[in-house]
Amino acid sequence: MRLLKLVPDDTNIRFLRLRVPFYIFSCLLIVGAWALILGKGLNFGVDFAGGMELRATFTESSEAPIGEIRDRLGNLGYGTPVVQQFGDPNQVSIRVQLPDEVAQDKEAAQVIANRIVEEMKQGHPDFRLDGNDNVSGKVSDEFRGDAVLALVLAMLGVALYIWVRFEWQFGVGGLFALFHDVSLALGMFALFEMEFSLQSIAAILAIIGYSLNDTIVVYDRIRENLKKYRKMPLVELLDLSVNETLARTVMTSLTLGVALLPLLLFGPASLFSMIAAIFLGLVVGTYSSVYMAAPILIWLGVNSDSFVPDETATEAQEKAARQLS
C-alpha cells in the first residue's frame, strides 16, 4: 500500500526570504484588527454587556421576520433590541438591554421577558421560546474583568514557560505570535459583528494553546539545530527547521481542520462563533509560528551561543550517546 504524502521529502522552501514583507503585512493586519476592535467595538453578548437574551424558534415559518421583530419590540420602550438570526433561518436571538431599575426590582426582568413573549405571540402564534439568558450588570462586569485577566495571565504564563524552557528570545517570539493570533481573532469578531461571549473567550484560549503548540514544535527544532549546526547562518537554519517540521505542520493543521469543519458546518448553532474563531486561529496560528515566531529570533539576536550554558554534563552525555549509536 502506498502511503499518502502531503509534503514531498526534502523540501527546501526559503520561507524566511519573505520575512520582511510578511512582517509588514502582519503588523498592518494587527493594526487593522485593533482599529476595528477599538473603532467599531465588539458585539458583546449578554455575558459581557448584561441584559437579557431570548432565543426563539418560529416553528411554522421557514424564516424569522427579523425586521418586524425589531419594530415590534422597539415600540415596547426597552431601547433598540438586537435581533440576529441564530442557527436555522427560522431561529432568532433577541437581546435587550435592561433598564437600571431592574437591579432594584427582583421581578422586573421577568415582567419584561413575559411582555416580549406575549408581544411576539400576538403576531406569531408559532413563536416558541427556546431559552432565556439574563445577566445583571454587576455579574457581566465581573465576567468581563475575569475574561481579560484570564487572557492576559494565559499569554504571560505560557511566555514565561517558554522563556524558562528555551531562552528569553523564544519567550518574546512566542508572545508576539500569540498577540498576533489573538488580535486577528478579536478583529474577526469585530469585523463580522459576531456575538462576543464567554464562549468566545474559550475559543481564544483554545487558540492560544494551539498556536503555541505549533510555535513550540518549530522552536524545539530550531533549538535542536542550533546545537547541531553551530556554524550555519541563522536564516538558513530557521529555513531548515521550518522545512523539517513542514510535513508535521501540514498534517496536524489538516487533521484539526477536518475535525472542526463538520462542527462548523452542521454543529449546534450556539457553537458556531466559537468554532469559527478556533478555525481562524488554526489558520493564523500555523502562519504565525512560521512567519511571526521564527524571524523575530533573527532580530532578537539568537545564535548558537544562546544555548552554551546548556552544554553541561547532560549535553556531553547526549553527544557521547549520539556517537555511539
Add this chain to the structure above:
Amino acid sequence: MLEFPTWKKVWLWGITLAFAAAAIPSLVSMGNARWPDALPDPMVNLGLDLAGGSHILLEADASQVGEQRIENMEEAVRNTMRNAEPRIRIGDVSTANGQLSFMVESPADVDRARELLMPLVNGTGLTREWDLQVLDETRMVLTPTSDGLEQAVTDAMDSATEVVRKRIDALGTREPTIIRQGDTRIVVQVPGLQNPDELKALLGQTAKLEFKLVDQTALPADVAQGIAPPGSQIFPYAEGSDFAGQSIAVRRLGGIKGDNLINAQQSFDQQTNEAVVTIQFDSQGGARFAKLTQENVNKPFAIILDGKVLSAPNINEPILGGSAQIAGSFTTQSANQLAISLRSGALPVDLAVVEERTVGPDLGKDSIRRGMLAMMVGSVAVIALMIASYGRFGVYATVALVFNVAMILGIMALLGTTLTLPGIAGFVLTIGAAVDANVLINERIREERKRGRRVIAAIETGYKEASRAIYDANVTNFIAGVLLFMFGSGPVRGFAVVLVIGLFTSVFTAVTLTRMWVADWLRKARPNDLNL
C-alpha cells in the same frame, strides 16, 4: 526504550481499560437505554445547555445583615436595660451611621449598663462582635466589628442556602443543585425545569412575617406624607391588597415575628371562601401571640410580609390556640407559595437573581444530536487521513484515539464532572489535537529513516526526540486550560474540563500506548523496512 516487561503491560492495559470502562454507563444511558441499577454507575452529568433546565445565580444584599444586626441589638439593649434590677433608664436612641447609640439618663448607671452589655458585645464565638465606647460620660456607642459582621454574613448565607434548599425541595423538582459561591452568592441549578417563574417567585420572597400593632394615634395626613409618630414606622400596603397604594403606621416595637412557626398551609376562609394561609405557632410563639391579642382586643394589628402590609384586621377576640389565618387577596397559587416560604423559614437576607439561564429541552436534544454527528464525521475524516498517511502507525494512532475519547469520558464520569455543549467542541478539538503527538512521532521516524537509521533505532529516536516537543506543547496548553477553568463559568468550564483531561489522556494514549503496541509488533515481525 522499547522494552515493555509484562508487569508494565498489565499495568498500562489495566489503567486504560479501567478508565475506558467507566465511560460505559454514560454511553449506554445516552443511547436511551437504561443502565441496570445493580451495577456501579459513574455517570457524566449533562449540563443544563444539553439537558434543558434552569440555572439561577442569587446574590444576597450583605448590607441588610448589618442593618438587621443593629435592629436586633437595639431590641436586646432595651430589654436588658428594662429588665435590670433596678431598671436603667435610657433615651435618645439612634441607629444612624451603622452604629447604635443611646444616652444613659443617670450617669451613675453607666458602669452598671456597661457591665450588663458585655455578654452582648462579646458574643458567643471567638471574635468580639461589637466595640463599645462611652462618650461624654453618658452616651454609649456600639459599633459592629468587621470580624463580627463577616461572621454574621457567613451565618446568614449558610441559613439562606438551607432555606433555599427547603423551598426548592417543596417544589418537588428532580435533582436540584444548590451551592454557595463566593461570599454572598448561591447557585441553583434545576435540570428539566422549563419555567423558572415559580421558582424565582419562591426564592424572591424573603418570607419575613411580622405582626405589629397599628398606631391609631397617627394622623392620616402625616402617614400619607410619610411622617410617623415617635416610636412608630410606616409600611406600605402590598400590591394587590384592597388598600394598595396606601400606607399605615405601626408601633415599631412589641410585635411578634414569624420565627416561631411550626407549620403553614394554604386553605380557604370558611366564610368568604377566599384563599388564605393558616399558620401554627410553637408553644412560645403561641403564648406571645395569645398575650398580644389578649391585651389589645378591639384594636387593629397589621400582618406584614417582607415590609409590606397584607392586611390590618381588628382583633375581635384573643387568639389562644396558637394558630392564625392570614388573608391578603391571595390566589390559590400565591397562597400556596407563601405557605411553602413560611414553612421553610424566612430568608435572613434578601436574595436577588443576578444571572439566569434557561434552556428548553428540544434545543438541548437537537444540540446533542448535531454535536454527536459532527464528532462522528470529524473522527472518520481524521482516522482516514491518519491511516492513509501512516499505514500501520496510523492504525495504532486511531486505536489510541478511540481509547483516548473513552478514557476522557470515563474520567469525567468518575469525577462526576459535567458535559456541556462547549464540552462537545472540546472533544472535537481534542480528537484533532490528540493525533498531533502521533504525527510528530511518525514524521520524526520518517526523518530518521531517511537519514539512514535502521528500523528499531529510527523508531526509538523518533519517540524520544518527539516527546520533548509533545511535552512542552502540552504544558502550555495545560496553562491555558487551567486558566479557562479558573475564570470560566458554567458551560465554558465544561470545555476546559474536557481540554485538560484530554491533555493527560492524549499524551498517555498517543505516546505510551502506541509505543507499547509498536514494540510488540517490532518484536514479533522484526521488519527490515518500514512502510512509513
